[in-house]
Amino acid sequence: MAKEFSYLNMKREYSYIGKSLKRTDILDKVTGRGKFAADLKFSNMLYGKLIRSTEAHARIIKIDTSEAEKLPGVRAIITAKDVPSIKYGLSPARYDENIFCIDKVRYYGDKIGAICAVDEETLYKALKLIKVEYEVLPAVFTPAEAAKPDAPQIFEEYPGNINTEIHLEFGDVEKAKQEAYYIRTDRLQGQRTLHGFIEPHCSIAYWEGKRVTIHSAHQSAHYLQHHIARIFDMKEGDVRVVLPYIGGGFGGKVDISGLDIAAVALSKITGQPVKMFYDLEEVWYNGRARHGMDMKYTTGVTKEGKILFVENETILDGGAYTGLGVASAYYAGALLTVLYDFDNYRFDAYRYVTNLPPCGAQRGHGQPHPRYAFESHLDHIAEDLGMDPIEIRLINARKANTVTPNGYEVKSYYLKEANEMARDASGWKDKKGKLPVGRGIGVGNGGFVTGAGYCMYRTDLPHSVAMIKIYDDGTHAIVYTNAVDIGQGSDTVLTQMAAQAMGYPYEDITICTRDTDLSTLDFGAYASRQTLMAGWAVKRAGEDVKRKILAQAAEMLKVKEDGGYRFGKLTPEELDCEEGIVFVKQEPAVNITFAEVARAYFVKHGVLIGRGYYHPGKLGGTHKGAAVGTSPAYSSATQVAEVEVDMETGLTKVVGTWDVHDSGFVVNPQLLHGQVHGAFSMGIGETIWEKVVFDEKGKVLNGNFAEYRLPTALDMPYVESLVLDTFEPNGPWGVKEVGEGATTPTLGCVANAVYDAIGVRISELPLTPEKIWRALKEKEAKEKGGK
Amino acid sequence: MYLPDFEYFTPDSVEEACQLLSKYGPKAMAIAGGTDIVVKMKKEVLAPEILVSIGHLPELKKIEYVPGKGVVIGAGVTHNEVQNSKILQEKYLSVCEAAHQMANNQVRNLGTIGGNISNAVPSADMPPILIALDTTVKIVGSKKERTLPLEDVFKGPNQTVLEHDELITEFVIPDGSFTGSTYLKFGLRASGALAVVGVAASVQMDGGVIKDARIVLGAVSPVPLRAKEAENLLKGKQASEELFEEAGVIASGECRPISDIRASAEYRRDMVRVFTRRALLKAVNEGHV
Incomplete structure (x- = not known):
């Protein structure tokens, strides 16, 4: 048997990585200069809010907006009849949410419509004038209630209120049971929590001709762009998403929020920019945080404590809609096998829909x-x-x-x-x-x-793409990536990586992110992916720049014959570049600045650009749900x-x-x-x-x-x-x-x-x-x- | 959330403030730090048409010691000013400690002691310790002035004996013979949490014997509550942990807690027992009032 290869203790020293360099956004954040979505203002901007249900489960009989419409300053009030009736979500298998409720509301806080007005004062006054008449239906608030045979059905498409059902077995659990020295069962419950970010969601949209621009507090420019295009039957290229600084996400800004969709619809109708926002309390209804879970584990071990099998039965309280919830259900059982090495595993899960706010992803x-x-x-x-x-x-x-x-x-x-x-x-x-x-x-x-x-929807797109542009005179570099810094510091880390890959000073690099027009595709900040995935793309873009720099420098540097080298042209392989200096590896005293080389490249070829992308390739097994956790x-x-x-x-x-x-x-x-x-x-x-x-x-x-x-x-x-x-x-x-x-x-x-x-x-x-x-x-x- | 329309007055004196309150009647309310009223207006729990500002009035801003009378604290003094007052730190450190346990730093910076009392929230942190020190309250109205024991100011949650043209202007902690006091707050996190139970205790010790004692409970009845039976038990007895445990058991029988989102009545009752004992021990042992 070959000796086991170890990845321990391989640390190396670098110029710009492995170091606690100053954050790229530090001055903006500590001085308050940095802009978050709620800080943005556009001329003629209207203010909008969602009209939200005050019943947990009810048929909508009538929506009376007439009094609100009479209030001076109210610009538009829209309900389901004014928008496409398409269903959306995050996983194509479970698109179950309408832009606004069509027939009935499914949780207290569900989206009935949206309204916009010239200022916040008018907006709040008008909201109070909207009357919704309901036929109240019995509601279920726990998976246990939802599972009862006579429970009210929240969705036609989820009989028994079961939204997701998982039955997976690997190895042979029954056989392992026979071999176990000791078997124990424990049942524990985890509660429904909230992320607790301090920036409530906010979204501003405006139209220019056939194109719409959305500024949103969101964790992924790409998914927002993709879903808005799908919902409004537009080309992705006609949807521009710009993400300002984000005040925390933790998974709560991955789902497409009703604000984004309503802002696009209202700005289309009014012809004015519309800012939609949640008050803090509304985040509790729309935050899509951690599922409550009821978990039963049965584990068998040997006398020495080695795990032989695990049976995992998990029930999730999903709340009203799916969003990211299918993935949450699979994740609830998927990664145990990564932590502990055992062969026999059974995972059964039921995600129930209930008449509570929908759950989604929260950190981990x-x-x-x-x-x-x-x-x-x-x-x-x-x-x-x-x-x-x-x-x-x-x-x-x-x-x-x-x-x-x-x-x-x-x-x-x-x-x-x-x-x-x-x-x-x-x-x-x-x-x-x-x-x-x-x-x-x-x-x-x-x-x-x-x-x-895997991407959340089926596609062959690379997961991260990056580009680096060097200024004409070589004195500055711009890194383009739509990796999303939600506070975790990805802008800083990716800038450090670009500096290291190019051999170019960190302080001379600016990162251009979070804008689908200006920057390059990335799936965004979820599943802890930015440092590795966007990192690969940035590293490769930086190496592409460096390759071009070394090739150019090889034509510009000369070394003497008597030192054992040739006169004239060097090969790029004989050169390296670190910290903005291109040098001959065997004779570092022979060098030239990166900037001089870059300028020469520009004169000869035009703009100096490096490109990189990353796709993880095919991963995982073939069973149902195998993609989750890869x-x-x-x-x-x-x-x-x-x-x-x-x-x-x-x-x-x-x-x-x-x-x-x-x-x-x-x-x-x-x-x-x-x-x-x-x-x-x-x-x-x-x-x-x-x-x-x-x-x-x-x-x-x-x-x-x-x-x-x-x-x-x-x-x-x-x-x-x-x-x-x-x-x-x-x-x-x-x-x-x-x-x-x-x-x-x-x-x-x-x-x-x-x-x-x-x-x-x-x-x-x-x-x-x-x-x-x-x-x-x-x-x-x-x-x-x-x- | 949006603050509804209201008219705003900034009178030059307490007298003028009371006249404004009298003139406009119940649709007018006084505002000092605004940490409670502004939040309630945004939530539409309160909808005053007129706000009369009193937080800026210099006559409400004093903390002074008047020999023969006691420490006088103006109603417009913020919790942080109470906490940082040299006079109070020397004479009634327990009052400073109670103020420090209020809410969080932002609220302590704005919220006033007068507001904390007039608001009459059962879980308020200042009433128990002030009552335990026999504090009196000066109340000024458009027509009359009166002085009451603080204990008699509260009528129920958010209800006091104040008429709508009346303001609390000052608190007097009289020179007393207490040898020790304390306020223990039990909240569900270290800062920014309301008291689940608050217990203030003050004792007058003669050697090891308790000559007199006050036990005041917060957050376990509609108003701050003197645990008088427990107090009576202590008088004339030798201080001991067993005695304080017994006082705690009696106090937990005297309180009238409710169950709410923070705790059950049953739990609160038992916490009254625990914190009464702990407060008495601390009041006796720590040696400051």
Whole structure:
């Protein structure tokens, strides 16, 4: 057998990557100069809002807009009859949403129509004058209600209210059951959460002849362009999408929002630019965040703790429409096999539609809840076997250069090493089992795809394309890519990569992004794809520039014969370019500036352009849903959390956290650490505080940041973010993702730490003080009763 | 959300403010920091046609010690001004600590102590500690002035004894014989969370014996509540953790909590027990009022 190839400890030094260079957007962001969608104003711009349902499930009898139309300043009011009746969504298999509700509304907040007026004041006044008459229908608010035989049917196309049903088996689970030494079942629930970005969605559209331009707070210029063109039966080339700075996305700005569509329709009718926007509370209705999940895991292991099989039964509360939800359902089961190496796996899932706001993707798409459930489950198995929780993870961690039973090819993968490093950094051995009552330590594993292997709709387009243009005199470079910086720092990372690929100064590069007219195709910011996929395109474009520069320089540089070299022409292979200087590799003193060479190229050939693109090729297996979870590269991560629980109040304080990431080569360490800190904030919030709460009519009760409690800076623990030195062969310079993967272990590791502290498992997130208090009371009563 | 139309007055004195409130009747409301009223107007919970600004009035901005009377705090003083006041830090550090636990820094910068009281939200953080220190309130109207114990100001959630032409102008924390006090807030995160339970305690100790005590509960009844039975239990007794636990049990029987989105009544009751005990311990041990 050939020696196993390792991608560990391959770190190399570079001029512009592997360094925490200053963010490209830093001055715009800290001075407030940078413009977000809500800051944009155009002359004659109108202000618009959606007319939203105030019933969870009802037939629309009549929409009376007459009083609103009489109000001076109201420019247009549109409903379903004024727009195409086409259905849309994100996955062609589940286009189930109309621009405006045609027959009935399916959740409180559903889109009935849209209105625009000359100013916000008129707009809000007019909204109040619109009267909608409903025939109220019985509604269902949980998958359990939706699954009842006599439950009201929300969609004709989803009998039994089942939106997505998945039944997959790999290996032979029944056979493995016979061989297992120990089998255990656990059932846990994850709640419906919200991303918590502070910029509500906003979209501005205007028409110029047959073309429409949309400025939107969105995570993908391409998908927005594609779907607007499809919905309005236009050519993609007639739809220009411009994305300003984005105030956070986390998956909540991937779905095509009603605002985008309404802005296009209203500006067409009025002939004026129309700005559509959500107030913060409306984001709770339209944010499309994490699904609530009910997860049952049955796992069989050997005496030594090696996993032989896993059965995973997951029920998702999808809310009213699909959007990204099909992918969420597949993701809920897909990636477990990447983390742990076992052959026999059964995954059954049901995504139900309910009369609540639709769910979609949120950081770690479909993963954090399943990770929470399985990592909790695994801790119980370890406990039952008398094993240390990290020990059972070391035994089962997947290794590099392997293929999962569901067909994913995993190249670099160092979860075992991540566990070891996290164990040592956190002082695990001195703490586990040795902390006083009320104090606990827990571990959780996770990871994510580095970009999805397939486009959301069927196409042969490359996933990322880039172009670099050098100024005429060679003194500046522009990088073109429609990668979307939603705050994660992709503009900075891609600029660093362009600098490195060309050998050109970072500070002399400007990045031109997020504009389908000016820049080049990219599928956008989702599935943690920008650094690897847009990175490949930018790297290749930079190398294309460098190739042309070296060829030109070869004609301009001369070396002496007596040094062993020839007079006159050199070959490009004898040259290199770094930090703006082209030099002879064997005699670096013979050199010329990049700028001089670029200018000479311009004089001779015209504009100097480099081009690059990336397509991941065919990936994955052949089973139904095989495309979800495919990726050129998988990150892995281990997190450890230490908590202190007030045994009287149930209040959990997370006191310390450690993250070790197997993230491939790290282009900008500071940005990576920022992602890890943010992931802990999001994950800790979801573990302890956050849950979207509804009343009996399906109306959100905590649609604000006072009652939907995200952690504040004061709630944040000590964070240690560590990086394994790994290299991913499928990534440019060996990169992998960090942004989403970092959230996936957090819920599990904090929940395990709470379990370690209090000795009782709470099977439903979030672990609020009251739930812990109640669990402790019940435990106490049981112990008393037992005596 | 959009702020509806309203008229706005900036009077030069409390007297003029009261006259305006009297003249326009219930359709007029006073505004100081606006941290509550503006939000409620945007949400259409309140719809005053006239706002009378009082936050700028210098006579409401003082914090001073008047010998023989006590510490006088103007109603227009913000929570951050309370928190940072040298006089209060020296004499009633517990009041500063309570102010610091309010909401978040932005709200503390704008919101006033008078507003916090007049608003009469059951979970408000300032009433328990001020009541525990026997604070009195000066109320000025267009025709009369009166002084009341703060405890008697509240009638129910968002309801006080103030008539619509009346304003709270100042609070007086009288020179007292308390040897220790504290306010413990139990919120669901470290900042920007309303109290699920708030407990203020003040004690007058004679060696190890409790001569007098006040226990005031927030967020567990329609108005800030004195746990008088628990207070009576303590008087004349030797301080001990067991005694404070017993006081906590009694206080949890005295409160009248509701279940809401933040916590159940059952949980709040038990938290009253826990935080009453903890507050008494802290008031006795920490040694500052």
